[in-house]
Amino acid sequence: MTDRHHLLVHGGTFAAVGDGGDISGVRGSGSPDGLFVRDARHLSRWQLTVDGAVPEALTPVADGDTARCVLVPRGGRQEPPAYTIFREQAVGDSAFVESLRVTSNRPVPTTIRLAVTADADFTDQFELRSDHRTYTKIGATRSRQVLDDGVEFNYQRGEWRSCTTVTAEPAPDGVEETGTGARRLVWTLELEPHGTAELALRVAARPHGAAQSPRIPDSPAAANAQLLALEGEFAEGVPFPTGWPELAAACARGLADLASLQVTATGPDGEELRVPAAGAPWFLTLLGRDALLTSLFALPYRPQLAAATLPALAATQATETGANSVSQPGKIVHEVRHGELAHFGQVPYGRYYGSVDATPLFLVLLGAYVEQTGDLTLARRLEPHARAAIGWMLDHGGLTSRGYLVYRADQGGLANQNWKDSPGAICSADGTRASGAVMAAGAQGYAYDALRRTAWVARTVWEDEVYAALLEQAAGDLRDRFQRDFWMPERSFPALALDGEGNQVDALASDAGHLLWSGLLDKEYGELVGRRLLEPDFFSGWGVRTLAAGQAAYHPLSYHRGSVWPHDNALIALGLARYGLHDEARGVAHGLVDAATAAGHRLPEVIAGYGRDTHAEPVPYPHACVRESRSAAAPLALLTAVGGA
Structure with missing residues (x-):
């Protein structure tokens, strides 16, 4: 997100608003603002004006589960504000709610004209990315209908239908x-001397299907109470470390984010499930690898x-x-999308299988889950x-024919x-990209x-000794080949x-x-x-870099060629502990926890690779997901690796 957008997330819904709570709908190089549900923007404009002017933020929106700001009319020191607006916003499942409290600062009766301009463009998230892609939408229509208490926006393209309703x-x-297609909801407010008027606005998104x-x-306070209850229930009973309060705070923040990042999915028998989405704003959906690693850490x-x-x-x-989905029998899905472009096959991501590692990670999680819980029924x-x-x-996958995935x-x-998975991420030290059939370590x-x-599962649960022996032999052969x-x-x-x-490579x-x-x-x-991973060219002080510094391919602001990823480092810390390198594991853990502490105890998707010795604060990566399940x-995982040390 850009620094002028603030993110509100609840399940499969998120809103990105500006410092004053507005949504501009302007497309730029950063992440777009708006209200998003199931990959579509259900609110593309949401702008407050008073007497025809946009008020300024006296207290801008701060990060949190509720967006709160204080607004006043623009003016100079010699013109005290005639009014103050206290604005509060929150999201629920497929919903956005706002309360406005307008207070007169004058000792005489005051009349003001308050307006909220709203629009819904129903744009697919893939259209809003900064790669300038365009998509043809033959037969698409938009309509608006005025209601007694608001306005309704509708979109249709063939069998695809979406709707956004604004009521007040x-x-x-x-x-x-x-x-422009937008509609302006207008109120004339008659305020008594130092009087107050209150308005409640509600937005309901009904995506296709x-x-x-x-x-x-009913209100932002009610939405926030629901979310706090959800977060509290999800974190209940987790044994936070008492001797390391910063790690405890990072765990608590992460659990709260995981509670809000869960989206609905369907099981093999049609049952409804709640699974971790990858992250907001771009990936508030099921991604196989991300959900598996998140579940393993937790x-x-x-x-x-x-x-x-x-x-x-x-x-x-x-x-x-x-061919388009890169699917093959037995392969675990990489990405599931619900938007218009996926529905009509204009992007391949409705169910996209372009992941070499989701399938083995599925098996890793299954084995670890059965070992952890003893749940033989699921196995x-x-x-x-x-x-x-x-x-x-x-x-x-290639294990038999090539010896490797x-x-x-x-x-x-x-x-x-x-x-x-970014272009050029798999490269030689000089930056040359790997070509042909790639076998990633x-x-x-x-x-x-x-x-x-x-x-192990085959032997202990399925009681298939022959199959178990076959898999153990394949594992041993793979290990020998790899080290060679x-x-x-x-x-x-x-x-x-x-x-x-x-x-x-x-x-x-x-x-x-x-x-x-x-x-x-x-x-x-x-x-x-x-031990090599903790040397200065790898370890930035905040974490292990994706690529060691000093190589021609290294760049501290590259997505995968020099940045620091929290989930990457969590796996490294677990691995260090597995090999008995406990001091090194603690070093990684302390770096990550310090990075989280500097950011309000929340770890982002990725941070820049600049060294702690050259900059005292972690430098944000400019396009990182603010809420990301693996980072949450x-x-x-650090608690598992090092305890409360």
């Missing part, structure tokens, strides 16, 4: 056309996330091959899905299909762990990947820490890698 109490004195109209909270404390994520992903597991229920996932790894660039989707670690954990083909003896470090010719990257988490490296190699769960 008291009802506006009039609803005016603006010439919504089964029923949303239940709109597993010792909130196993219900895994209990929902696993069947939700089983329900979307691919059963056939599709038996998902046995066909787990076997299909193993089948994909061995067949289409393999992906190829998808021209219509993602060029890279591991967690570092981290994915091989996940595959190794998946084979071992599924072997990926290890760079002259650098005492594994390659980031192998390219299509089997050549090592030699950038020094944080992905090596994932190999510690998976247990793929033997003890000697693991200890070398773990990262403090819980």
Whole structure:
């Protein structure tokens, strides 16, 4: 988000508003403002004026679950404000609510004309990205209908229908056309000397396919109370560390964010589930890899996330091959979208399978969940899905034919299909991009762990000793091959990947820490890698950089070639602890917790790679998701890795 937007999130709904609570709808280089539900913008303009002028923010909106600001008319020192407006906003599921309290500062009766200009453009989020893509929408129509207490906006394109309803109490004195498609709700307020008037506005979004109209909270206070109750219930019983209050605060903030970031999904039998969305603003939806890692981090404390994520992903597991969706039988979905462009096939992300690592991570989470909870029922229920996932790894995934999990660039989707999925993220130290069939190191670690954990489930739950032995043999063979083909003896470090010719992609990257988490490296190699990750070119003081500084490919503001990712570091900390490198694990944990403390105890998706020795505060990455589920769960992983030390 840009610094002028403030984010309100509840389930699959989020709003981004400016310092004064307005929504401009202007498209720029940053993230757009508006009210968004299921990938569509249901409120594209929301602007308050008094006597035809936009008031200024005396107290701008601050970050929080409710947007509050104080507004006054523009003027000089010799013109004390004639009125003050106290504005409060919040979101609920498919809803946006606002209260306005207008107070006269004059000792005489005062009349003011207050107006709220509203519009809904129903733009798909993919249209609002800064890559200037455009999409044809043949036959699309928009209409507006004035109501007794507000206005309704409708959108239709073929069978696709969306609606936004704005109502107010008291009802506006009039609803005016603006010439742009927006509508202006107008009130004439007669204020007694130092008197006050109050207005309540409610916005209901009904996206395509919504089964029923949303239940709109009565007020921002009511919406906030609902969210606080949800957050409190979700965090109840988690044993926060008493000896490290900063980590405790980061865990509490993360759990609160996880409570608000859950979206609805459907299980294999049609049951409704609540699963962690990836993050807001761009990814408030189910992303396979993100939901799996979030659930893994939270597993010792909130196993219900895994209990929902696993069947939700089983329900979307691919059963056939599709070129546009990159689907293959047994593959776990990467991304699920609900917007208009996905519905009409104009983007491939309705169900998109461009991930090489979601499938092994599905198996890792299943094994870890059963081990943690003893829930044999879910392990038996998902046995066909787990076997299909193993089948994909061995067949289409490449383990049998190539010896490793393999992906190829998808021209219509993602060029890279591991967690570092930006173009150019998988590169050599000199910046040369890997080409051909790429075998990313981290994915091989996940595959190794998946084979071992599924072997354990097969033996202890499914009672299939032959299958378990087969998987254990495959895991052992993978480990031997990996240490032969990926290890760079002259650098005492594994390659980031192998390219299509089997050549090592030699950038020094944080992905090596994932190999510690998976247990793929033997003890000697693991200890070398773990200590290397804490050297100054890797460790910024806030965390381990995605790419070590000093390489030609490094850039501190690159998305995946020099930045610091909290979830990446959480995996590294868990891996360091696994190999007995507890001092190093504590070093990573302290860096991340300090970064969270500097940002109000909330870890963003990613921060810049600048060193702590050159800048005393963590530098934000300019396009990071402000709320991100893996980052929200990262403090819980740190708690697992190092306790309250």
